[in-house]
Amino acid sequence: MIRFATPAEFNAALRDLPMPDAAARDAAAARQAQLTKPAGSLGRLEDIALFMAGWQGSVCPTVDRIAAVVFAGNHGCAARRVSAFPTEVTAQMVANFHDGGAAINALARACGASLAVVALDLNRPTGDIARGPAMSEADCLAALNAGAASLPDDCQLFLPGEMGIGNTTPAAALCAASFGGNAADWVGKGTGIDAAALVRKRQVVDDALARHRDDCGTAFETLRRLGGREIAAMSGAMLAARHRRIPVLIDGFIACAAMAPMARFAPAITGHCLAAHRSGEGAHGRLLDALGFDPLLALDMRLGEGSGAAVAAQIVRSALAAHGGMATFEEATVAGSP
Ligand SMILES: Cc1cc2ncn([C@H]3O[C@H](COP(=O)(O)O)[C@@H](O)[C@H]3O)c2cc1C
Ligand SMILES: O=C(O)c1cccnc1
Numbered sequence: 391m392i393r394f395a396t397p398a399e400f401n402a403a404l405r406d407l408p409m410p411d412a413a414a415r416d417a418a419a420a421r422q423a424q425l426t427k428p429a430g431s432l433g434r435l436e437d438i439a440l441f442m443a444g445w446q447g448s449v450c451p452t453v454d455r456i457a458a459v460v461f462a463g464n465h466g467c468a469a470r471r472v473s474a475f476p477t478e479v480t481a482q483m484v485a486n487f488h489d490g491g492a493a494i495n496a497l498a499r500a501c502g503a504s505l506a507v508v509a510l511d512l513n514r515p516t517g518d519i520a521r522g523p524a525m526s527e528a529d530c531l532a533a534l535n536a537g538a539a540s541l542p543d544d545c546q547l548f549l550p551g552e553m554g555i556g557n558t559t560p561a562a563a564l565c566a567a568s569f570g571g572n573a574a575d576w577v578g579k580g581t582g583i584d585a586a587a588l589v590r591k592r593q594v595v596d597d598a599l600a601r602h603r604d605d606c607g608t609a610f611e612t613l614r615r616l617g618g619r620e621i622a623a624m625s626g627a628m629l630a631a632r633h634r635r636i637p638v639l640i641d642g643f644i645a646c647a648a649m650a651p652m653a654r655f656a657p658a659i660t661g662h663c664l665a666a667h668r669s670g671e672g673a674h675g676r677l678l679d680a681l682g683f684d685p686l687l688a689l690d691m692r693l694g695e696g697s698g699a700a701v702a703a704q705i706v707r708s709a710l711a712a713h714g715g716m717a718t719f720e721e722a723t724v725a726g727s728p
Contacts, residue, residue, distance in 0.1 A: 391539060400609070404629065404656035410441075411443075418440050422436055425713075426719055451710055457547070458503045459507075460505070461508050462553040463511070465555070470520070470594050472590055473559075476555065484512070494696050519594070519601075525613075525622070527614060537630065539630075546636070549696045550628060553620065557694075558581075559591055559595060561643055562647070563598045564621070564650050565650050566603075568650035569680040577672075635662070639703055640665050646683075668685040669691055
């Protein structure tokens with residue numbers, strides 16, 4: 391199991407990324423060319439099947455074991471009233487996840503995913519990013535490692551999710567530090583804030599950028615200064631997944647923001663990931679573009695929790711069902727192209 395003992399080890403793990411199995415991908419492409427359909431007629435389902443073949447190292451990849459993990463954390467900057475909801479909701483929603491009543495519970499059940507919940511020090515919010523770093527080195531490493539340790543052993547597709555009142559604020563700051571621009575480019579309405587809260591939220595992000603931007607020289611330092619525990623946990627989990635060649639479906643704005651500092655310093659990190667959807671959060675389209683993702687869905691969801699990833703997992707299942715389950719022209723004695 392991968393573990394990051396120091397910030398340098400985390401940054402180094404980003405430089406040494408395994409690549410997909412090109413031979414398995416080529417074999418899957420050759421099979422696809424034989425299936426009883428016009429070439430390319432299953433569109434992006436065909437791309438998904440090849441993506442999964444490469445990462446699973448198999449001509450007919452399968453996706454029987456899907457794992458969703460929701461990471462939860464609290465944020466110092468939430469005291470600045472940047473969310474439409476109070477911070478107690480984070481812990482209350484964790485209880486709801488355990489009781490099976492949240493959207494991700496229902497959507498994970500629907501796509502056949504297991505669901506685990508990792509609550510990270512909810513009674514100890516991060517530091518206010520407008521005034522100082524979100525986390526100490528030790529706190530940030532602990533969060534990264536909690537994420538890396540959360541991946542089940544035998545998982546074939548990983549769906550990281552998050553819950554943390556206020557977390558679209560650090561997410562916006564991470565985007566600006568990683569890809570440029572300021573609060574006006576990256577701050578959106580989150581849970582549905584009013585105009586006054588939007589002004590406060592932009593101020594927090596601009597203050598945080600003024601304070602930290604020049605010190606964001608590595609992925610670790612960017613996450614430590616501007617992130618949050620559940621965000622760093624998603625980063626650690628997605629990086630650990632790469633080292634185990636487990637493909638990832640990335641959810642909405644916050645999950646993509648967890649990828650942003652890693653992608654800034656190691657653009658190849660996105661290679662084992664598909665973007666599940668474009669969420670309703672205003673800047674998510676811009677973030678997807680910056681990461682080089684073309685999302686599978688656009689359903690105006692803006693929830694988080696991994697909910698969009700769980701919906702998109704059904705598309706991955708369909709892609710592999712077609713790829714593995716269809717007959718070839720020869721098997722079905724259907725005439726191929728002349
Ligand atoms: C009941 C409830 C359930 C949620 N599940 C996800 N979020 C989402 O909303 C939060 C981010 O928005 P903001 O930055 O505006 O606080 C995160 O917790 C995110 O996961 C929820 C929010 C609420 C209120
Ligand atoms: O895009 C998301 O995942 C999102 C947007 C708003 C609030 N919570 C999550």
